[in-house]
Amino acid sequence: MPHKLLRVHRADAMGAAGRRPVMIAIAGDSAAGKTTITSGLLRALGPDRCVAVCVDDYHRYDRDERRDLPFTALHPDCNHVDIMEQHLQLLATGHPVLKPVYDHHTGKLTRPEYVQPREFVIVEGLLPLHTKLMAACFDVTVFLNPPEEIRRDWKIRRDTTQRGYSRDQVLSELGRRETESAAFIRPQRQRADIVVRFAHVEQRRDPPGTPLSAEIVLRPTVRHPDLSTMLADSGQPMHLKLSRDEDGRPVDTLHVHGYVPREDSHMLEKAIWAQLGTDTGLPCYLGELDGGRRSEPLAITQLLLLYHMLEAAR
């Protein structure tokens, strides 16, 4: 035990102010699926190459203190935004940080954690793209944007099973947070290179248990793998469509339907991976949901993000 502590410490000290890591942001509202996306990326790259940081730990107030405040944990004033900016800049330039830790079970702020950037740093949370300076720390930025009714179901399931809240408490909290979601969380979509929306396909009645489909907006702010020739047919369960984003800017949108057969999605994965020009095989552990279920749209989404992380590392 002591010897392990010592080894870790010495390795860390030597690594201080080392190579600049590749930084990816995964932003989105509470229970939008950030952890599911992140854990697949973490497992695919492994803990030696990749570390994840959650910026929701930068709460300025603990649960008791928040009770009397006129805003929720979503509000920038409820978070140490200046320290988030500072720590993201430090990590982006290869420096370690002493990251605060918020305990979701007790609602208390507790012992901080020493984080040394590795080759890849995944930063997920409610507000990682809140300021221009934060957004500028990243090589790739992602915003998760599920329909509100799906996010509500996800939040009820997680908060009642893992965080000790009742269904009514979660619903009331969602109501309390709505104004701040609109004011602070959703505007971050504009700063994302990639916007991911897991949803049911409208006007389709898939059998129960079919995974959600993904609609992946690929903004031309980063260079995406070229999929235009292979996915041109809009009748297929996977296709790419040139369109305009909400604000009129041109974007590609990749659609991956939940019922896509594994063989088809595997072909797309190989095509994306081939464009990296790497010798290593396709990463494992992509597309895994709770309870051992699998989702092809999730696997494609995670692979696209991995593509960007590895491309930025070259």
Next chain:
Amino acid sequence: MPHKLLRVHRADAMGAAGRRPVMIAIAGDSAAGKTTITSGLLRALGPDRCVAVCVDDYHRYDRDERRDLPFTALHPDCNHVDIMEQHLQLLATGHPVLKPVYDHHTGKLTRPEYVQPREFVIVEGLLPLHTKLMAACFDVTVFLNPPEEIRRDWKIRRDTTQRGYSRDQVLSELGRRETESAAFIRPQRQRADIVVRFAHVEQRRDPPGTPLSAEIVLRPTVRHPDLSTMLADSGQPMHLKLSRDEDGRPVDTLHVHGYVPREDSHMLEKAIWAQLGTDTGLPCYLGELDGGRRSEPLAITQLLLLYHMLEAAR
């Protein structure tokens, strides 16, 4: 209560990356008198102008974890020295930090504390001058160097009354720490502009209750107030003496004996203060010991440090 929290937060956010503060380091071994010196400076300047940071909060391990380690809390490997360096640089350039907090009662690391630099930042602790980079963050550096038998008495008194240890535990801990004191704490004396030693005057038998005398080494690494003409007579209870430091370098040493009359020390205080060319009167709250007692040598020491802080701020 919520309104006060909000006010504090807004003021802090506005002050972020503000003016560069004056930074003073007060280094020394455990129970060397750092808190006594610091609290006088803090009270004299007031909380609006001055904030104190203790670098002993940067422990890498809590008390339980340290139990199995082959070194004590004094060892640099037992502390986040890289984060100390980072935070001192941030404070010195006017940025806030989220400082870790070590609870001396429980021996646990706990909720960190947001620290915004003010006009003056006092950094005290075991290792604030351990690296060149840390030492370079300061305008003035001080090392406290009491004789070991006096420090032992102070440590026994403090740790048995305020930290829940027995006398035997304190003595055994002092033994365990001796090698590391010699290796890491005492060498910081070399990086100090001012070295302060409170001690009994040898070959004198002062009545019980006489405060300790101070021997204040003034290195020519900073510009001290000119006291040479007024304190030339070595027969007096306060005098300045040109001599050589341990390593042969020339230094002035100011002696202030514990029995010096209040009127004499007051004259010296006025002479020091006059050299600042300020309109404000002499600061209050200097020279205060526990239990309402007063020490002229302590008052003079604190006034000298205040002189340097205000001089650096001009």
